[in-house]
Amino acid sequence: MLDVSLEMDIDTFHLDVAFTTQSGRTTVLLGESGAGKSTILRLLAGLQMPQRGHIILDGTTYYDSTARISIPPQKRPFGYVFQDYILFPHLTVFENVAFGLRAQHLSRSVIRRSVLEALEMVQLSVLTQRLPTQLSGGQQQRVAIARALALRPQLLLLDEPLAALDAQTRREVRQELRTILREVQITTLLVTHHYLDGLLFGDQLLAVDQGRLVQQGDQRELRDFPRSSYIAELVGVNFFRGQVLHAENNTTCLIRLHQETSSSQPNEVVAMLKEGVTQPANGTEIFVVIDPRSITLHQRQPEGSARNIFQGTIMHIIPLGTSTGSHDGKVRVSIALSQTNAPLTAEVTENSVVRMGLQEGQTIFATFKASEASAYL
Numbered sequence: 003m004l005d006v007s008l009e010m011d012i013d014t015f016h017l018d019v020a021f022t023t024q025s026g027r028t029t030v031l032l033g034e035s036g037a038g039k040s041t042i043l044r045l046l047a048g049l050q051m052p053q054r055g056h057i058i059l060d061g062t063t064y065y066d067s068t069a070r071i072s073i074p075p076q077k078r079p080f081g082y083v084f085q086d087y088i089l090f091p092h093l094t095v096f097e098n099v100a101f102g103l104r105a106q107h108l109s110r111s112v113i114r115r116s117v118l119e120a121l122e123m124v125q126l127s128v129l130t131q132r133l134p135t136q137l138s139g140g141q142q143q144r145v146a147i148a149r150a151l152a153l154r155p156q157l158l159l160l161d162e163p164l165a166a167l168d169a170q171t172r173r174e175v176r177q178e179l180r181t182i183l184r185e186v187q188i189t190t191l192l193v194t195h196h197y198l199d200g201l202l203f204g205d206q207l208l209a210v211d212q213g214r215l216v217q218q219g220d221q222r223e224l225r226d227f228p229r230s231s232y233i234a235e236l237v238g239v240n241f242f243r244g245q246v247l248h249a250e251n252n253t254t255c256l257i258r259l260h261q262e263t264s265s266s267q268p269n270e271v272v273a274m275l276k277e278g279v280t281q282p283a284n285g286t287e288i289f290v291v292i293d294p295r296s297i298t299l300h301q302r303q304p305e306g307s308a309r310n311i312f313q314g315t316i317m318h319i320i321p322l323g324t325s326t327g328s329h330d331g332k333v334r335v336s337i338a339l340s341q342t343n344a345p346l347t348a349e350v351t352e353n354s355v356v357r358m359g360l361q362e363g364q365t366i367f368a369t370f371k372a373s374e375a376s377a378y379l
């Protein structure tokens with residue numbers, strides 16, 4: 003098991019995370035730029051020092067501020083792959099992969115075997131004598147992965163390993179890396195801000211936001227119960243935080259949404275509690291998600307029984323297209339709500355956009371049923 007607790011301040015950035023991961027599994031750190039993902043990897047690798055915390059892998063302590071233990075980076079059996087692969091330009095593929103092994107003073111035959119095995123894994127054993135400049139980006143990244151694997155690390159730290167690759171190469175290397183990670187079963191932490199990579203690689207996902215861990219769980223937990231606007235955006239649902247005003251019945255409650263700006267307009271939503279969520283007390287902090295497909299748009303204030311009516315301004319209209327190229331495609335309409343200044347996205351048909359003559363900058367009303375707004379703690 004990897005058991006991590008890290009606390010650190012650099013300038014105005016405060017990092018405070020604690021988590022455990024299972025041995026032999028891949029855990030994905032998801033978060034937007036500046037959330038602190040790379041810092042967590044650098045602290046684990048020993049390239050930066052936390053102020054407090056501990057790093058324990060399979061019973062061995064590599065760092066413990068209380069016990070004053072700090073194993074230097076070169077003595078930690080951890081492999082590290084950066085997003086921009088950083089190979090030694092004057093060394094061949096073989097020598098790049100052999101570099102860390104040579105520092106361990108192993109015999110030539112052991113080094114040769116380990117290097118060829120690692121290059122075999124990334125399907126590069128035919129290019130051993132090339133220089134990095136004679137390789138494509140994908141091949142260079144494979145060499146970087148082989149270099150980390152050759153050391154037979156007990157922990158693999160992958161910092162956006164696919165980020166510098168073009169879409170096609172990214173798909174190829176992604177597939178290879180998945181196969182390798184499944185085969186080698188090394189405890190791995192992989193940093194990404196691509197949700198798809200998170201889903202494909204992560205047995206467990208950790209959502210990092212402003213130096214804190216905001217959510218931890220499997221794909222289903224993140225999909226069904228997003229707890230930050232970043233994760234909600236990745237999952238593709240509208241997300242609000244609020245406070246329970248009162249319960250309407252066992253399954254429905256009235257919620258006051260938190261406002262980003264002062265507004266005299268009502269900002270309440272009637273939502274249904276997610277299955278398994280018991281009726282919370284008044285004043286409880288609560289999350290609400292709404293599927294963009296369940297939002298209806300109106301040019302004028304709708305009359306009738308709709309409980310959730312929001313007014314806003316259309317910011318963007320984005321056609322999603324269809325595989326058939328017909329005019330029944332879907333369109334995403336992104337709205338800045340007057341009530342909360344938060345964004346709300348509706349997914350409607352291309353036909354309805356044309357019929358209502360929707361345009362960016364236009365005032366619009368959005369409605370959704372209480373049963374389409376799901377609330378959870």
Ligand SMILES: Nc1ncnc2c1ncn2[C@@H]1O[C@H](COP(=O)(O)OP(=O)(O)OP(=O)(O)O)[C@@H](O)[C@H]1O
Binds near residue numbers: 033035037038040041
């Ligand atoms: N050496 C440093 N000195 C001062 N601030 C730093 C230093 N290193 C990182 N930071 C700050 O720490 C925060 C987290 O940075 P980090 O690189 O860990 O984020 P990240 O989640 O990996 O982002 P990205 O996806 O853009 O790589 C940022 O606000 C960054 O500016």
